[in-house]
Amino acid sequence: MRKFTRLSLLLVIAIGFQFHSTAQQYVTTGDFDRLSKVSFGIGLNTYFGELRKANDPKFQSGLSVSLGYEHLFTDQIAIRTSFSVYKIQADDSLSPIPDNKIRNLSFKATNFEFVVQGMYYAFRHPASGYKDRAFANPYLHLGIGVTSNNPKTELAGTTYDLRPLSLEGEQYGGLALAIPMGFGFNFFLSRNFDLQMELQYTMTMTGYLDDVSSVYRDPASFSETNGVDATTLGLLSDPRAALTPPQTPVVAGTPRGDGSNDSYLRFGFRLAYFLPKSLYGKSSIRCKVVKRTR
Numbered sequence: 167m168r169k170f171t172r173l174s175l176l177l178v179i180a181i182g183f184q185f186h187s188t189a190q191q192y193v194t195t196g197d198f199d200r201l202s203k204v205s206f207g208i209g210l211n212t213y214f215g216e217l218r219k220a221n222d223p224k225f226q227s228g229l230s231v232s233l234g235y236e237h238l239f240t241d242q243i244a245i246r247t248s249f250s251v252y253k254i255q256a257d258d259s260l261s262p263i264p265d266n267k268i269r270n271l272s273f274k275a276t277n278f279e280f281v282v283q284g285m286y287y288a289f290r291h292p293a294s295g296y297k298d299r300a301f302a303n304p305y306l307h308l309g310i311g312v313t314s315n316n317p318k319t320e321l322a323g324t325t326y327d328l329r330p331l332s333l334e335g336e337q338y339g340g341l342a343l344a345i346p347m348g349f350g351f352n353f354f355l356s357r358n359f360d361l362q363m364e365l366q367y368t369m370t371m372t373g374y375l376d377d378v379s380s381v382y383r384d385p386a387s388f389s390e391t392n393g394v395d396a397t398t399l400g401l402l403s404d405p406r407a408a409l410t411p412p413q414t415p416v417v418a419g420t421p422r423g424d425g426s427n428d429s430y431l432r433f434g435f436r437l438a439y440f441l442p443k444s445l446y447g448k449s450s451i452r453c454k455v456v457k458r459t460r
Contacts, residue, residue: 199295200440205362207232209252209434216378216423217256217271224260228253228274230432241291243284246307250279254430256376268413270405271422273317273328273376279368281311281346296440303352313344313370317377321402328377330392333403334422335383342372352438362436368429375428384418 210227214220230252238244255274258266287305292298315338317328329340350364373379385400394402403422406413 200358200442201238201291201296202441202443203236203360203438204441205232205234205236205436205438207234207250207362207364207434207436209364209432211252211254211430211432213254213256213375213428213430215256215373215376215426215428217258217261217266217273217376222260223262226256226260228255228276230434232434232436234436234438236285236438238291242287242289244287246283246285246309248279248281248283250281252277252279252430252432254375268406268409270409270413271319271376271378273319273378275315275317275375277314277316277375279311279313279344279346281309281344283307283309283346287352297357299354300352301354304349305352306349307364307366308347309345311344311346312341313368315340315342315370315372315375317375319377319402321398321405321408326394326402327392328402329374331394331399331402332391333377333383333399334380335387336374336380338372338374342370342375344371345369358440360438360440362438364432364434364436366432366434368432370428370430373423373425373427375430379423379425380421382416382418382420382422385415387418 207230209230209232211230212218212225212227218224218226230250232248232250234246234248236244236246253274253276255272257272258269259272261267285305285307287303289300289303315329318325319328320326329338346366346368348364348366350362353361353363355361382404385396385403388396388399388403390396391399400415401407404415406415
């Protein structure tokens, strides 16, 4: 009996020592896994529409800058809200099609874009926390949002806002529905920083990103609009006469565009930083972080 008591006592002491040793090695910090990050991005954009087709050799790019906030709601699905300012442009003088060169239309626009995107990551978020995330994690994204729509053009050294002038007799809005989609790769840079390389194709629900969609108006139907005289409006609508040598304007009702919606493509990079605390609160994969102390 005494031997049994002594053995029991020694066993309790050994377990207590082992527990104390383990407690010295690992402690709960009280912090939570980081599941949200903010990002800053830069990119190049190119537009597709009546003034530039996908197979045109001239890229005619414009820069963009973006700010984003992303939160991981499950171990593979995140939601990102993003605000971007981007530039698109095209000029018939750079078209490989001779008839388009004679058409002589051009535009440029600096627009803003606000979108909400769902993101699906190929590799799961590790149960041990964000610090053990994959070095390279491919993802898909799809979203919805709005883009501004304010094309401009230049004629004889003067820049004109095209939307208020209704060159085709259509007063389109300054905002359009946008549907972005694409894919990317998320790269581990350091414990708190990621680099995202991303391709985004954005369909818009307007044919007027370039101010070209339907048919030519009768020049006689123009009257002074927004401080621009009727003669200049006719020349903005059909600038063939501004070529050297001048070309004969087309008759009213001739197709000016094909009526299809416009779109744009963006390739860029985002630098992302993991926030200590999420703006959304708890997530379905939220877990305590365990830290080694020795």
